[in-house]
Amino acid sequence: MAEPDSRGGPAGRFEDALAELEGIVQRLEKGELPLEESLAAFERGIALVRSLGQRLAEVEQRVEVLLKSEAGKLVLRPLENDEE
Amino acid sequence: MLRAEPAPRILTVTQLAALVREALEGGVGSVWVAGEISNLRRAPSGHVYFTLKDEQSQLDAILFRSGAQALAFRPADGMEVLVYGRVSLYPARGALQLYVDRMEPRGLGALQLAFEQLKARLGAEGLFAAERKRPLPRFPRAVGIVTALGGAVIHDMRTVLRKRWPACRIVVRPVRVQGAGAGREVAEGIEALNRLGGLDVLIVGRGGGSLEDLWAFNEEITARAIAASDIPVVSAVGHEVDFTIADFVADARAPTPTAAAALVVADREEVAAGLARAEAALRRALARRVEAARARVTGLQRALGDPARRVHDLGQRIDDLAARVRRGLLGRLAWERREVTTLAARLARSGPAPGLPRARERLAGAGERLRFALAMGLRHARATVEQAARRLDALSPLACLARGYAIVRRADAAGAVVRDAGTLAAGDAVALVFARGRARARIDATDPEEEP
Numbered sequence: 149m150a151e152p153d154s155r156g157g158p159a160g161r162f163e164d165a166l167a168e169l170e171g172i173v174q175r176l177e178k179g180e181l182p183l184e185e186s187l188a189a190f191e192r193g194i195a196l197v198r199s200l201g202q203r204l205a206e207v208e209q210r211v212e213v214l215l216k217s218e219a220g221k222l223v224l225r226p227l228e229n230d231e232e
Numbered sequence: 233m234l235r236a237e238p239a240p241r242i243l244t245v246t247q248l249a250a251l252v253r254e255a256l257e258g259g260v261g262s263v264w265v266a267g268e269i270s271n272l273r274r275a276p277s278g279h280v281y282f283t284l285k286d287e288q289s290q291l292d293a294i295l296f297r298s299g300a301q302a303l304a305f306r307p308a309d310g311m312e313v314l315v316y317g318r319v320s321l322y323p324a325r326g327a328l329q330l331y332v333d334r335m336e337p338r339g340l341g342a343l344q345l346a347f348e349q350l351k352a353r354l355g356a357e358g359l360f361a362a363e364r365k366r367p368l369p370r371f372p373r374a375v376g377i378v379t380a381l382g383g384a385v386i387h388d389m390r391t392v393l394r395k396r397w398p399a400c401r402i403v404v405r406p407v408r409v410q411g412a413g414a415g416r417e418v419a420e421g422i423e424a425l426n427r428l429g430g431l432d433v434l435i436v437g438r439g440g441g442s443l444e445d446l447w448a449f450n451e452e453i454t455a456r457a458i459a460a461s462d463i464p465v466v467s468a469v470g471h472e473v474d475f476t477i478a479d480f481v482a483d484a485r486a487p488t489p490t491a492a493a494a495l496v497v498a499d500r501e502e503v504a505a506g507l508a509r510a511e512a513a514l515r516r517a518l519a520r521r522v523e524a525a526r527a528r529v530t531g532l533q534r535a536l537g538d539p540a541r542r543v544h545d546l547g548q549r550i551d552d553l554a555a556r557v558r559r560g561l562l563g564r565l566a567w568e569r570r571e572v573t574t575l576a577a578r579l580a581r582s583g584p585a586p587g588l589p590r591a592r593e594r595l596a597g598a599g600e601r602l603r604f605a606l607a608m609g610l611r612h613a614r615a616t617v618e619q620a621a622r623r624l625d626a627l628s629p630l631a632c633l634a635r636g637y638a639i640v641r642r643a644d645a646a647g648a649v650v651r652d653a654g655t656l657a658a659g660d661a662v663a664l665v666f667a668r669g670r671a672r673a674r675i676d677a678t679d680p681e682e683e684p
Binding site: 161162163166169170172173176177179181183186187190193194197200201203204206208209210211212213214215222224227 | 370371376398399403406425510511518522
């Protein structure tokens with residue numbers, strides 16, 4: 149599992165980043181962090197929100213078919229015959 | 233027909249057996265017969281031997297390996313069956329046998345029976361156990377689908393996946409989902425997608441149909457492939473009411489392929505709404521935290537009082553004290569001087585002879601007292617001033633500097649103290665005053681809104 153980078157960038161799985169964000173919100177809501185750490189946590193949280201939101205927006209669906217080639221090997225082909 | 237003296241025809245046993253066999257096969261032929269299975273044995277060859285019986289009679293029967301393999305269910309003792317076959321003689325043992333070509337269970341349909349049997353067997357093996365079920369990933373990066381290509385099923389699943397979570401890649405392994413060998417194809421499809429790697433969840437399914445149509449999902453080979461999959465499997469056989477064996481083995485079951493597609497991925501809009509909520513919560517929490525810090529600073533400030541004002545007050549008090557000391561000393565001096573003058577006058581008046589020595593003595597005593605009073609007054613005044621100076625020092629900006637603060641001044645001739653980042657611009661030169669020494673610096677950037 150890849151470590152998320154310090155700016156909430158695209159490293160790491162979506163669910164890991166989301167779990168980190170949830171943890172930050174909880175810690176910050178408890179109000180127990182020193183002010184400076186609160187600020188750092190807030191900045192990290194906002195960076196995660198941005199990066200996760202971007203990941204939600206950016207991608208388009210990719211569909212492939214796993215076919216058997218003549219040599220009997222399995223090969224991936226894009227599936228494009230089904231587009232609206 | 234002329235009856236000749238009949239020479240007795242002598243048959244060999246083999247010839248007789250062949251005659252009986254012919255008579256049986258010609259006279260009885262192939263028949264459907266109902267009965268109960270007993271004494272069933274499976275030979276290593278794969279042939280199945282059993283006795284078919286009813287209340288009064290019984291017949292040995294054999295089901296050859298090919299026929300046995302074609303059965304969806306497993307015949308067992310006590311089972312009521314309908315068999316189709318021919319009666320013949322097994323010459324080697326002279327035994328009458330029923331050669332079974334087809335067999336169907338009575339009561340339940342054959343498929344239903346096969347289903348119940350396989351379900352009981354795999355259940356006993358623990359393949360349906362809840363602790364075997366693996367959780368599905370919340371945000372799969374890639375979904376594998378084993379189903380028939382073409383038709384509505386794959387199209388509908390794509391539509392749902394694209395709408396909910398377009399980020400996820402889809403790999404379809406097309407297979408036949410009904411007909412002979414479909415179970416094997418589905419099983420091989422599951423294995424192929426496992427070998428491909430990189431997939432987070434599999435959907436295995438097809439649209440609805442009759443029990444026969446769905447049969448591939450009730451076959452043992454399919455169930456075993458699902459159980460052996462390293463990737464969590466969602467079964468999606470379009471059959472709202474009944475379960476298939478695949479449903480029991482799979483990590484999760486969806487009633488239809490589109491429901492499976494919705495099950496394996498999160499909804500993008502819900503996640504986006506969750507992100508917006510998280511952002512709002514972050515901002516609220518930080519604002520609360522900053523407000524709490526600000527309130528604390530204000531409270532402390534109030535408790536501390538304004539240091540500049542205290543310095544000012546103290547300075548004034550020192551001025552007062554100094555004035556009082558001065559007044560006290562001068563007053564005393566004047567008084568002493570008046571006393572001397574009075575004494576001198578009285579001395580002069582009383583004449584020189586008798587009073588002079590006494591007057592001289594008193595004069596000397598007064599001078600002594602005057603010096604003493606002066607010395608005392610000065611010492612007291614010095615002590616008071618020193619004490620005040622020490623207290624002043626404790627509150628002076630220099631003491632602050634000694635604790636690590638620095639004063640920022642403009643580096644121009646006026647050297648005004650900077651209290652507000654807003655009065656500075658990038659590139660401004662400033663002078664930093666430390667407890668010891670000074671430094672010059674240039675401003676990189678300012679953030680006037682930032683709280684300390």
